[in-house]
Amino acid sequence: MKGYTAETIRNVALLGxxxxxxxxxxxxxxxxxxxISRLGRIEDGNTISDxxxxxxxxxxxxNTTLVPVEFNKVKIxxxxxxxxxxxxxxxxxxxxxxxxAAILVDASSGVQVGTEKAWEACKKNGTPKFFVINxxxxxxxDVQKTIDELKAKFGxxxxxxxxxxxxxxxxxxxxxxxxxxxxxxxxxTDEQFNKGLSKGxxxxxxxxxxxxxxxxxxxxxxLLQEIIDMVPLATAHEPFKAVDDNGNEVEIPVxxxxxxxxxxxxxxxxxxxxKISLAKVISGKxxxxxxxxxxxxxxxxxxxxxxxxxxxxxxxxxxxVAGDIVALGKLQFTKTGETLSEKAHAVELEKISFxxxxxxxxxxxxxxxxxxxxxxxxxxxTEEDPTLVxxxxxxTRQTLVGGQGEIQINIALSKLKDKYGVAVKVVPxxxxxxxxxKGTSDVQGKHKKQSGGSGQYGDVHIRFSPSQEEFEFTExxxxxxxxxxxxPAVEKGLVECMEKxxxxxxxxxxxxxxxxxxxxxxxDSNETAFKIAxxxxxxxxxxxxxxxxxxxxxxxxxxxxxxxxxxxxxxLPTRRGAVMGMDPQLGGGQLLxxxxxxxxxxxxAVALRSMTQARGSFTMEFVRYEEVPAMNAQKIxxxxxxxxx
Numbered sequence: 001m002k003g004y005t006a007e008t009i010r011n012v013a014l015l016g017x018x019x020x021x022x023x024x025x026x027x028x029x030x031x032x033x034x035x036i037s038r039l040g041r042i043e044d045g046n047t048i049s050d051x052x053x054x055x056x057x058x059x060x061x062x063n064t065t066l067v068p069v070e071f072n073k074v075k076i077x078x079x080x081x082x083x084x085x086x087x088x089x090x091x092x093x094x095x096x097x098x099x100x101a102a103i104l105v106d107a108s109s110g111v112q113v114g115t116e117k118a119w120e121a122c123k124k125n126g127t128p129k130f131f132v133i134n135x136x137x138x139x140x141x142d143v144q145k146t147i148d149e150l151k152a153k154f155g156x157x158x159x160x161x162x163x164x165x166x167x168x169x170x171x172x173x174x175x176x177x178x179x180x181x182x183x184x185x186x187x188x189t190d191e192q193f194n195k196g197l198s199k200g201x202x203x204x205x206x207x208x209x210x211x212x213x214x215x216x217x218x219x220x221x222x223l224l225q226e227i228i229d230m231v232p233l234a235t236a237h238e239p240f241k242a243v244d245d246n247g248n249e250v251e252i253p254v255x256x257x258x259x260x261x262x263x264x265x266x267x268x269x270x271x272x273x274x275k276i277s278l279a280k281v282i283s284g285k286x287x288x289x290x291x292x293x294x295x296x297x298x299x300x301x302x303x304x305x306x307x308x309x310x311x312x313x314x315x316x317x318x319x320x321v322a323g324d325i326v327a328l329g330k331l332q333f334t335k336t337g338e339t340l341s342e343k344a345h346a347v348e349l350e351k352i353s354f355x356x357x358x359x360x361x362x363x364x365x366x367x368x369x370x371x372x373x374x375x376x377x378x379x380x381x382t383e384e385d386p387t388l389v390x391x392x393x394x395x396t397r398q399t400l401v402g403g404q405g406e407i408q409i410n411i412a413l414s415k416l417k418d419k420y421g422v423a424v425k426v427v428p429x430x431x432x433x434x435x436x437x438k439g440t441s442d443v444q445g446k447h448k449k450q451s452g453g454s455g456q457y458g459d460v461h462i463r464f465s466p467s468q469e470e471f472e473f474t475e476x477x478x479x480x481x482x483x484x485x486x487x488p489a490v491e492k493g494l495v496e497c498m499e500k501x502x503x504x505x506x507x508x509x510x511x512x513x514x515x516x517x518x519x520x521x522x523x524d525s526n527e528t529a530f531k532i533a534x535x536x537x538x539x540x541x542x543x544x545x546x547x548x549x550x551x552x553x554x555x556x557x558x559x560x561x562x563x564x565x566x567x568x569x570x571x572l573p574t575r576r577g578a579v580m581g582m583d584p585q586l587g588g589g590q591l592l593x594x595x596x597x598x599x600x601x602x603x604x605a606v607a608l609r610s611m612t613q614a615r616g617s618f619t620m621e622f623v624r625y626e627e628v629p630a631m632n633a634q635k636i637x638x639x640x641x642x643x644x645x
C-alpha cells in the first residue's frame with residue numbers, strides 16, 4: 001500500500017442497518033482484487049473486518065475497522081462501522097475521516113431503520129452519500145422495488161446511473177449554469193454530465209444507487225470503479241475548521257504540501273500491540289519518528305510507529321500524505337477526537353459530536369477491593385468508545401455506567417472481564433432522593449454530660465421552617481444566652497445533619513433554622529457540646545415539622561416520527577409524566593417536551609426504542625425536586641428501614 005498520493009486515495013464509510021452485508025461486501029471486494037482467495041464468512045468468524053474476539057463470538061460488528069482496497073492504481077480506504085444503534089458513536093467518528101459514505105441496503109429487506117439513521121447521520125455531517133443495494137442474489141428479490149422505496153423515502157435526489165433522463169434532471173438542479181445548458185440544449189455532453197454528477201454528489205444533491213451481490217461477486221468491480229470515478233477527492237474536501245494556539249478560528253485545507261495536521265477518529269485496544277489510534281492525515285505528510293504536538297493536552301507526542309491497517313493486518317508505511325488514513329501505535333496522551341500538529345503551528349480541529357448516554361446501569365465489582373481495577377479498565381474502554389461513561393454518584397454511593405443501550409453496556413462489561421480481569425455485576429439503581437419539611441417546629445436540643453473530670457454542656461432552642469434556599473441559618477440571640485463563639489459550632493452541627501434526614505437517610509434541603517435561645521456552662525461548655533446539642537435539635541425539629549420525601553424530576557426532549565407520537569404520549573402518564581409542549585419538525589416528526597420522575601425513567605431508552613421501532617431519540621436533564629406521592633414514599637421509607645436493620 002505504498003506510493004499513493006492524495007489524488008489516488010478515496011475514503012468511504014460503510015453504513016447501514018445491522019445485517020445489511022457491510023462486512024461481507026468487504027470480503028467480496030478483497031476477493032475481487034486478489035487480496036484473499038476465499039470469501040470469509042461471519043458465521044465462521046474468519047472475515048477481515050470482524051476480527052475482534054467478541055465480534056467473532058457475537059457475530060456482528062462492534063468496532064470501526066479500516067479495510068483498504070486497491071483497485072486500478074487507486075486505494076479506497078473503507079471505514080466499516082457497526083450496524084447496531086448502540087454503536088452510533090462509531091458512525092460519528094468514521095464520518096470525520098471520509099469524503100463519502102456508502103449506505104448498504106439489504107435487497108430482501110428494503111429501507112430499514114438503520115438505513116434512515118445512516119441517511120440522517122450523513123445529512124447532519126454534510127457527508128456525500130450513495131446507496132448500494134446488496135444481496136441481490138437472494139431468491140424473490142425485486143431490486144426495482146427497493147429502488148422505488150429509496151426514492152419514495154429519500155426524495156428525487158436518489159437516482160440510478162442507467163436512468164439517463166432522471167440523472168440529467170438531477171444534474172440540472174446542481175447549479176444555474178447546468179440548468180441553463182439543460183433547458184437550452186436538452187442534454188449534456190459527456191464532460192458536462194460527469195462534471196455535474198461529481199459536483200452533485202459532493203453537494204449531496206445527487207445520491208446514486210448501485211447494486212451488487214457480495215456472495216456471488218456480481219457488480220463488485222463495477223462498484224469499485226464507480227467509487228473511484230464519483231467519490232470526491234480528499235483534496236476537494238472543504239477546509240477543516242480549527243482553532244490555533246491563540247484561540248483564533250482558522251481553516252486547514254487538505255494539502256499534501258501543508259504543515260502536518262493529523263486527526264484521531266478512533267482508538268483500538270489490541271491485546272498484543274496495545275493502543276492503536278486510527279487517524280486521518282488532514283494536511284502535510286507524517287512518518288514514524290516525527291514529534292507532533294497535542295494542543296488539547298499541551299504535550300508533545302512522538303510517533304513511534306506509523307503503519308497501514310487492513311483489519312488487524314499491518315502494512316509498512318514509510319510516509320502518509322494528506323488525505324490518507326493511517327494507524328499510530330501507542331500514543332501516550334492523544335485520545336479519540338484530538339489533533340496532532342507542529343508545536344510552532346499548533347491547531348485543534350472541532351471535536352467529534354458523540355451522542356450522550358441515554359441508559360445508565362448501576363454496577364459493582366464482583367470482588368471486594370477491585371474498584372481501582374474497575375476504574376482503570378473502564379478508562380481503557382472509554383478510549384475505544386467515548387460514548388461510554390463511568391460515573392460515581394456521591395449521594396447514592398453507586399457506580400453508574402452509561403451508554404446508548406443494553407447491547408453496548410453488556411459488551412463493555414464483557415470486555416472489562418475478558419481484557420482487564422474485572423468481573424462486575426449489575427445491581428438495582430438507586431435514586432438520589434431528598435428530604436425537606438412542609439411545616440414548622442420549635443425545639444430544644446440539650447447536651448449535658450458529667451462523669452468525672454471536665455464535663456460537656458450545650459443547650460440550644462431552634463425554630464425550623466421551610467426555605468427557598470438549600471439551607472438558611474440565622475440567629476436571634478439576646479442577653480448572651482449562647483456566647484457568640486459557639487454560634488458557628490451550632491451551624492456546623494446543623495449542616496452536618498443535613499446530609500442524612502430522618503425518613504430515609506437522604507440529604508435534607510430547603511430548611512431554615514433560627515437559633516433564638518439557649519444556655520451555657522462557664523466551665524463545661526465548648527464547641528463540641530454545642531455541635532452535639534444542635535444535632536439533637538435538628539433530629540427532633542425535622543420530625544416535628546412534617547418531613548416529606550422529594551424526588552428528582554427530569555425534563556425530556558423526545559424526537560418522534562409522526563406515526564409514533566400517540567404511543568409515546570400514551571406511555572408518559574404510566575410513568576407519572578406529562579407532555580409540556582410539542583414542536584413540529586421540518587421534514588416531519590415532533591419534538592415532545594415532557595417531564596417525569598427519574599425513578600420511572602431507568603428503562604426509557606429501551607422502551608422508546610421499542611415503541612418507535614428504534615426511530616425515536618431523546619435527551620434528558622434534571623430540572624427540580626418534587627414531593628414523592630405518599631404511597632411511593634412509604635415504600636422508599638420501608639426499604640430504607642429494612643436496609644438499616
